Amino acid sequence: MRALVWHGTQDIRCQTVPDPQIEDERDAIIKVTVCAICGSDLHLYDHFMPGMERGDVMGHEFMGEVVETGRGVNGALRKGERVVIPFTIICGECDQCKRGFFSVCERSNRNKHIAAKAFGHTTAGLFGYTHITGGYPGGQAEYVRVPFADKTHIKVPDSLTDEQVLFLGDIFPTGWQAAVQADIQPTDTVAIWGAGPVGQMAVRSALLLGARQVVCIDGVPERLDMARAGGAVVIDNTRESVVERLNELTAGKGPEKCIDAVGMEAHAPRALEHAYDRVKQAVMLESDRPTVLREMIYVCRPAGILSIPGVYGGLIDKVPMGALMNKGLTVRTGQTHVNRWTDDLVRRIDAGQIDPSFVITHRASLEQGPEMYRTFRDKKDNCIKVVLRP
Known part of the structure; x- marks a missing residue:
């Protein structure tokens, strides 16, 4: 598949990487329909955040269609369903998740020993955001593996467009x-x-x-x-x-x-x-x-x-x-406890109180991603928010 890949400071490339596979029974594979470049991605682009490794797939703001699920998902997701994926990976079962503090999930960071050294305790795993937060491949790609997929998702109504709901995953x-x-x-x-x-x-x-x-x-x-x-x-x-x-x-x-x-x-x-x-x-x-x-x-x-x-x-x-x-x-x-807020926010979008797509200024293909990183970082061409379609 094609993806945007980190190769060092200000070096993002669109290249072919291996397709994701089901690795755990609670996994799902999502075909990405639309993704975005976030301001937090620029911290990685300019290498202000530690823990990036050459070859890491970028992106934590994305949505798409379910194409495969592990047997442990147990009907929480079905093939063909349209979902937004929060940037925070959540187990839904630890003490913090039960309290609604999803961005500090105690189980989803597979590199929790690194996070504990950096912060004193682990925080949640994040998509496309350094090995301190798990080193999970991100969503600026054609496909993404979603861990704990039975909990790490937001279902969206068919009445709303991708661009209306995409930003439920982060901003x-x-x-x-x-x-x-x-x-x-x-x-x-x-x-x-x-x-x-x-x-x-x-x-x-x-x-x-x-x-x-x-x-x-x-x-x-x-x-x-x-x-x-x-x-x-x-x-x-x-x-x-x-x-x-x-x-x-x-x-x-x-x-x-x-x-x-x-x-x-x-x-x-x-x-x-x-x-x-x-x-x-x-x-x-x-x-x-x-x-x-x-x-x-x-x-x-x-x-x-x-x-x-x-x-x-x-x-x-x-x-x-x-x-x-x-x-x-x-x-x-704090990082955002995404799933605490999204039911209410979906209702507000559907009721016409707000249309988050107002913030989009640039639309491009995944192949144009490296160029759009520079445009966004340098605030060229009146750029405020970039949406990419794989």
């Missing part, structure tokens, strides 16, 4: 969880850093959950335009002071809720600390750039909540813990 529930864990109240101003795909979903999720005002912060004009179209007040951080504008919008009190939809590769074009972080990162004295985290801690209203869906991979420097503690801020983070 829509990620933006939704970011808003939910911010505990949004009707009087809240919610500030969201990052107007990429997750930020766009967070904007609309915060509004659906009843925020009085949503503010989106970015420096890319077309992304700010999309956030504005979704109902946000926007701040261009290349031209304006984020602190001053947020104070203006909140009568000097600061936003009650702040969401970091950027993560480890944050930019701060007007701040000297950005240069500091780039130097520290270049000489491997920190792995992630915490520019957004610092700014959120500074501007958030005392007793507010910081919600962090943006991916971080390792160590950060100069985090103002004194401000965090003395302001009484609550921090909530």
Whole structure:
């Protein structure tokens, strides 16, 4: 089959790899009908995340048709069914899964000893996302083996198109969880850093959950335009002071809720600390750039909540813990517990409350994937979200 394969820093190739096979009785094989490039994939593309190996198949945002199941799937999936596959692989039986904390499933990471060394405990296995999270081949391919397939799937109604439901596997529930864990109240101003795909979903999720005002912060004009179209007040951080504008919008009190939809590769074009972080990162004295985290801690209203869906991979420097503690801020983070949210989100899509396909700007073939990685990373051609069809 054809797949997008990692060969090193900024080296993704479309090439032929072996077809996946059933390896366990709870496996299924999915024929991929559509997949996407996620912002988290760019962390692998630029090799900011450890644990990648030459030959790894990329991609964790995909859907398709069931073509084969192991006998242990026991009718949970049938050939021909159309499913979205969450990026988190879940057993559905461990203590964490039973509590709905699917992204920290205790059983699905086949390299849990590596994750435990990196994080103190194992987290869930993820598709196409480093050997720290299991080294599972990803979904930017013609076919995918899905472990624990009786639990790791989302069935979707025939009334909805592939593009309407594709993002149930990652960015829509990620933006939704970011808003939910911010505990949004009707009087809240919610500030969201990052107007990429997750930020766009967070904007609309915060509004659906009843925020009085949503503010989106970015420096890319077309992304700010999309956030504005979704109902946000926007701040261009290349031209304006984020602190001053947020104070203006909140009568000097600061936003009650702040969401970091950027993560480890944050930019701060007007701040000297950005240069500091780039130097520290270049000489491997920190792995992630915490520019957004610092700014959120500074501007958030005392007793507010910081919600962090943006991916971080390792160590950060100069985090103002004194401000965090003395302001009484609550921090909530985590990879997305996808299956906790998807039943509700499918209903919202079907009811016409939201159509997640609004975020798509580019459609291409799998063979065009390496080129589209560069386009997406460099934000060329007004690129916000890329969908690929194998």
